[in-house]
Amino acid sequence: MKKVSNFRLLMSVLKKDVQIYSRNMLYLFLTVLSLVVFVAVFWLVPDTVEEEFSFAISPSLNTLFSESKEVLIEKGFPEEVVGQLDEFEAAFEEEGLVLVEIESEEQLKQVIKGELDVYKTEEGRFILIDPDSDDERPEGASKINLDTGIAFPATFLSDAVLGEKPKVIVYADARVPEEIRGAMQGFIREMAYQLAGYELPVEFPDEELVILGEDRLGDQVSMRARMRPMIAFFIMMMETFALASLVSNEVLQRTVTALLVTPLKVWHFLLAKTIFGTALAMIQAVIILAFVGAFSATNWPLLLVIVLLGSFLFTAVAMLVGAAGRDFIGQLMFSMLFIIPLMIPSFAVLFPGSVAAWVSMLPSYPIVRMLYDVTIYGTLWEDNVFYMLYALSWVVLLYGFSLIVLKRKVTRL
Numbered sequence: 001m002k003k004v005s006n007f008r009l010l011m012s013v014l015k016k017d018v019q020i021y022s023r024n025m026l027y028l029f030l031t032v033l034s035l036v037v038f039v040a041v042f043w044l045v046p047d048t049v050e051e052e053f054s055f056a057i058s059p060s061l062n063t064l065f066s067e068s069k070e071v072l073i074e075k076g077f078p079e080e081v082v083g084q085l086d087e088f089e090a091a092f093e094e095e096g097l098v099l100v101e102i103e104s105e106e107q108l109k110q111v112i113k114g115e116l117d118v119y120k121t122e123e124g125r126f127i128l129i130d131p132d133s134d135d136e137r138p139e140g141a142s143k144i145n146l147d148t149g150i151a152f153p154a155t156f157l158s159d160a161v162l163g164e165k166p167k168v169i170v171y172a173d174a175r176v177p178e179e180i181r182g183a184m185q186g187f188i189r190e191m192a193y194q195l196a197g198y199e200l201p202v203e204f205p206d207e208e209l210v211i212l213g214e215d216r217l218g219d220q221v222s223m224r225a226r227m228r229p230m231i232a233f234f235i236m237m238m239e240t241f242a243l244a245s246l247v248s249n250e251v252l253q254r255t256v257t258a259l260l261v262t263p264l265k266v267w268h269f270l271l272a273k274t275i276f277g278t279a280l281a282m283i284q285a286v287i288i289l290a291f292v293g294a295f296s297a298t299n300w301p302l303l304l305v306i307v308l309l310g311s312f313l314f315t316a317v318a319m320l321v322g323a324a325g326r327d328f329i330g331q332l333m334f335s336m337l338f339i340i341p342l343m344i345p346s347f348a349v350l351f352p353g354s355v356a357a358w359v360s361m362l363p364s365y366p367i368v369r370m371l372y373d374v375t376i377y378g379t380l381w382e383d384n385v386f387y388m389l390y391a392l393s394w395v396v397l398l399y400g401f402s403l404i405v406l407k408r409k410v411t412r413l
Contacts, residue, residue, distance in 0.1 A: 013272035027242045038231045047224040056149035058108040060101035068157035105151040147173035229371035236281045240318040243277040247322025277315035310367040316399040323406040366391035
């Protein structure tokens with residue numbers, strides 16, 4: 001009897017897996033649908049970043065300064081001292097702040113509530129328009145969305161200088177976070193404190209602001225760019241369900257027992273599942289990354305290695321889930337038990353802020369971190385050595401464990 005080569009045995013199992021997968025219309029449909037939906041969502045997400053914070057004040061700065069100057073002059077303050085009030089105008093001219101001056105407090109409230117729209121003309125003037133009216137929008141003007149505003153009394157500056165307690169109201173839309181409201185209130189308190197002639201009861205070093213980490217001011221990342229690594233990660237993760245279902249069915253229906261009667265060995269079966277699952281996840285991730293424009297002339301080899309590591313990781317998880325599940329519900333429960341924790345790093349990296357220590361210990365964290373850094377910030381091989389070794393360690397650990405579990409399951413059938 002002619003001995004069948006290991007290569008032919010392996011290829012026969014792979015061919016069978018491809019045929020089974022192609023006949024499963026549910027997973028085939030979900031695969032195509034997920035690719036189309038993810039690409040569509042990516043291009044629909046805005047690619048712009050709002051780096052300016054807009055807020056309104058009432059009355060205008062001109063009214064605030066003129067009224068207060070008159071009061072202080074009447075109180076006998078020298079004109080050179082009164083002229084120093086102009087220095088406080090710089091507090092409203094910080095980089096990244098857009099100040100909209102509205103004359104009346106009533107109009108200010110209408111703007112915040114959305115009953116009046118604000119347009120900024122090319123000359124820098126602000127125009128209020130009732131959205132329900134037939135008034136024409138100014139040509140070339142851009143609409144400004146305002147959700148916070150400050151209503152000052154006309155004599156706020158002079159009242160603060162004289163030590164009185166002027167009433168100031170901060171208007172905010174219900175959607176404005178509490179942090180923004182508190183920041184606006186703190187801004188008013190600090191300005192009044194300085195106008196009254198008191199120094200702040202704290203001491204700052206010469207460098208008042210120390211930025212830890214990389215300063216991204218003026219170089220913010222759009223939501224579309226943040227979605228790019230997240231979509232590729234999700235595509236690899238979703239193939240866990242398909243491969244787990246394939247392994248589970250072959251184990252439960254004892255297909256693997258019939259295969260082992262032939263010259264096929266257990267390691268042929270395990271290697272075939274590894275190649276099939278890794279290739280399936282990797283091909284789809286590469287397609288997604290190509291459609292969302294992630295590859296460049298310099299990063300494509302690195303991205304392919306990262307995707308390969310991620311595909312191996314989720315293949316190991318799928319083999320483990322497939323060996324543990326006894327039916328569809330059991331398989332689904334085991335899948336979610338692994339998938340939900342592995343999803344956490346993708347959201348932790350997507351949104352700004354420090355990543356918790358326990359999140360960085362999850363197996364999927366180095367994969368997400370590298371996808372994010374390479375596709376968004378263009379990091380190179382030397383910048384990702386640590387995360388690559390970290391990811392490889394998790395892949396080897398999970399893959400080895402899944403092989404042991406699946407092999408024991410197969411040999412005990």
